[in-house]
Amino acid sequence: MNKKHLIIIVVAGVALVSALAFLGIRLSQANKANEEMAQLFELEKAEMEDEYSTFAAQYDEMQVLISNDSLVAQLEREKLRTQQLLEELRATKASNAAEITRLKKELKTVRTVMRSYVVQIDSLNQVNEKLTKENKRVRNQYAEATKKVETLQEEAKNLSDKVTLAAQLDATNIRIEPRNKKGKTTTNVKNVIKFAISFTIVKNITAPTGERTIYVRITKPDGTVLTKDASSTFKYENTKLEYSIKKNFEYTGEEYTTTVYWDVEEFLNPGEYFVYLFSDGTMIGEKSFVME
Secondary structure, eight states, rough: OHHHHHHHHHHHHHHHHHHHHHHHHHHHHHHHHHHHHHHHHHHHHHHHHHHHHHHHHHHHHHHHHOOOHHHHHHHHHHHHHHHHHHHHHHHHHHOOHHHHHHHHHHHHHHHHEEEEEEEEEEEEHHHHHHHHHHHHHHHHHHHHHHHHHHHHHHHHTOSSSSSHHTTSSEEEEEEEEEEEEEOOOOGGGGGEEEEEEEEOOOOOOOOOOOOEEEEEEOOOOTTTTTOSOTTTTTEEEEEEEOOSSSEEEEEEEOOOEEEEEEEEEOOOOOOEEEEEEEEETTOOOOOOOOOO
C-alpha cells in the first residue's frame, strides 16, 4: 500500500468517527427532547385531570345551594358527563396526542358550560334575595295591618257608644269552598281553579239601610293578599289595605246571604289561608281554611 492510499484511509476513518460522534450527539439530543416532551404531556394531562375533578366537585356544591329541581337535574347531568370525561382522560396515555387533543376540546366546552351555570345561579340568587326582601316587607306590612285590626277590635270592645256598635254589620256562616274545574270541592291546591266564598249579613234593624260595600280580603300562607290589581284598596283606620273581592249590595236591615267568587290565576302554596270581611271601616268577619 503506498503512502497516498494510506492517507485516504486515515482521512475516511476520521470522517466516519466524526459522523458517528455527531449522530450520537443528535440521538442524545432527540432522546432528551422526547423525554422533555413526554414530561410536558404528562404534566398537561395531570392539569386537565385536576380541572375536570374541580368542575365535578363544583357541580356538587352548586346542587346543594339551589332548590330548583329542574336546574338540579341539569347540574347532575353535567356532573356525570364531566366525571365520564375524567375517567376517559385517566385511561388515556399521555402519548396519545389525538385523544388528549379531543379531551382538551371537551374540557373547553365543560369550562364554558360551567361559566354559564355560575352566571345563571348568581342571577337566581340575586332574584331570591330580592324576593326575600320583598316577602319580608310584605310580612311586615301584614303584621302591621293585623296589629291595627287587633287594636281596632280591642278599642271596639271598650267603646261606650253602644248605638254605634249596634249599627255595625256582622257576617256569619262564612264558608270557603276551593273548587276544581268540575265545580267539585277539593283541598288539593294544584287542582283549585276557583274559591267560592259565601256568608250571611245578620239582621240588624239599627243599622242604616241603603247601598253598602263589603271588601273580601284573602291572604295566602305567607301573608300576601290575593288581588288582581295593586290599586284595589280600601281605607282602614289610617292606612289602606288591599282587597281581593268587592261586593256592593242594597241592605234593608234584614238578613242577607250572598256568595262571591275568586278565579285562581296565580300560583298557590299549600298551607293555611285566611278570609277577612270588611265593611264601613270595620272587620265584620273572618275565616281560615287549609289546602294541601
